[in-house]
Amino acid sequence: MTMGWHTVMEFSPSLIGCIISNRNRSFEMIRNSKECVINVPTRDMARKVVGIGNCSGSEVDKFKRFKLTAIPASKVHAPLIQECYANFECKIFDTELVDRYNFFVFEVVKAHVAVSPKYPQTLHYRGDGVFMLSGRSIKLPSEV
């Protein structure tokens, strides 16, 4: 599935909070297996990202339809998507807010990231079919 609402929650343990709607097939899959992989796509994959968000895994094999390569993860059973810039192997850490908000807290148990580019052009969903592309990065000194 395509996921757009998420936040880092802690450095150590490495926690990520995500909204995963219970209308997605992923919702029950993750609740049952207690694990998942979060894959970070880049601009060149934008059309696939939209396509993946507009069909259901209960009807189509998304890896096949979108020509994605599944490679084994090392700490969870779900596969990584090879074409993505980064992959986070996750285990459920807290389900307290799942019933109320479909909000899952995951612990990243293993992270994979491409060695270059340092800052890839990532996609950030604004809603209504609009994505913000990441722009350049700036470093700012911490002194006031």
Next chain:
Amino acid sequence: MTMGWHTVMEFSPSLIGCIISNRNRSFEMIRNSKECVINVPTRDMARKVVGIGNCSGSEVDKFKRFKLTAIPASKVHAPLIQECYANFECKIFDTELVDRYNFFVFEVVKAHVAVSPKYPQTLHYRGDGVFMLSGRSIKLPSEV
């Protein structure tokens, strides 16, 4: 305070989840008042954003030091920052995960946003003093 970890959680009611460390003065202020304003700064305010994150309101008047203009909100007692692109007046909606993760769920009870530009250059914290600037926006059709 400067805040970097947050996510939309729901359209209606309009919910935003945020990590607000209990080492910030804002933590107790928000817990007591049960409200706050989230202000969205733009690139021209980058140095102020860093400065605000590196001092405490228990020692300095940040509005004064950073030459910010406080204007009254309409539904909460905390002020808006006039220089920011958008301001969200918020009330605490759920504190279930505050003790465990410093994670607050807020309801946006009133939103203010500048009429132009449509997509301002916003700042997105990468960590270690590095910010990603928002790049251009692209619209993608939803059909596969």
